[in-house]
Amino acid sequence: MTETWLSVLEDELAAWTRAGRKPVIWWRDDDAIEPSAALDRLLGLAQRFRFPICVAVIPGLVTPELGVCLDATQGVCVATHGYMHTDHSAKEQKKTELTENLPSRSVETVLTELETARQRMRQLFGDAAADLLVPPWNRMSDAVAAALPQAGFKVVSGFAERRFNPAVAQMDCHLDLMEWRPVKKGKALAAILVELEAQLRFARETGRDHIGILSHHLVHDETAWETCEALMQFICENTVLQTASVLELAALEK
Helix, strand or coil, X not given: CHHHHHHHHHHHHHHHHHCCCCCEEEEEEEEECCCCHHHHHHHHHHHHCXXXXXXXXXXXXXXXXXXXXXXXXXXXXXXXXXXXXXXCCCCCCCCCCECCCCCCCCHHHHHHHHHHHHHHHHHHHHHHEEEEECCHHHCECHHHHHCHHHHCCCEECCECCCCCCCCCEECCECEECEECCCCCEECCHHHHHHHHHHHHHHHHHHCCCEEEEEXXXXXXXXXXXXXXXXXXXXXXXXXXXXXXXXXHHHHHHC
């Protein structure tokens, strides 16, 4: 397996070494609401490879049992994944929860929901609940983004290079283990290898040192799990790569 990874990534990793830099990989998993066999499997992999992981929790749906589960797991950062993960988009828009574009839904309404969400997270997870917001579907309106500091958030995490609000640190994911269209399925190892090589090259050329990996434990098929395990193992065994928690990286972005 290591030989397969190196055959694709060897040249790019060598370029990082020549530049005197090391890419940093961080991990986010979305949509947690309760303990499950899938979550146990994910956390087991993170523990096995000592890979820090950020678990994005839906506050309006979360069960108290999840607080107990994550509290017993080392190296876990807990993020606020919106409020109820409910779509409030207009007909012509893509799905989004954090928007004020309906007549009965103002920015103040959204902020009230986010404040309620943070209180719930603090209640269940204590200090493990970071001031980190993961917008559902990785989208939110400009007005809500600009008001995030008022709701107490210091970091926001979306996907790819979508910018939200420079007033808070932004730590995006860049590589999704799932293929969503036309059929929802896990990405094969070969596809992830190609994407990882491209992301490493883009990060090196643009001066960015970190790459975020995104998983969705609740919908992983066996292909996604096999790719997830292989990716974790390669990252943690390769001396050119290093891992870090999202909060450590966000602190450097400020």
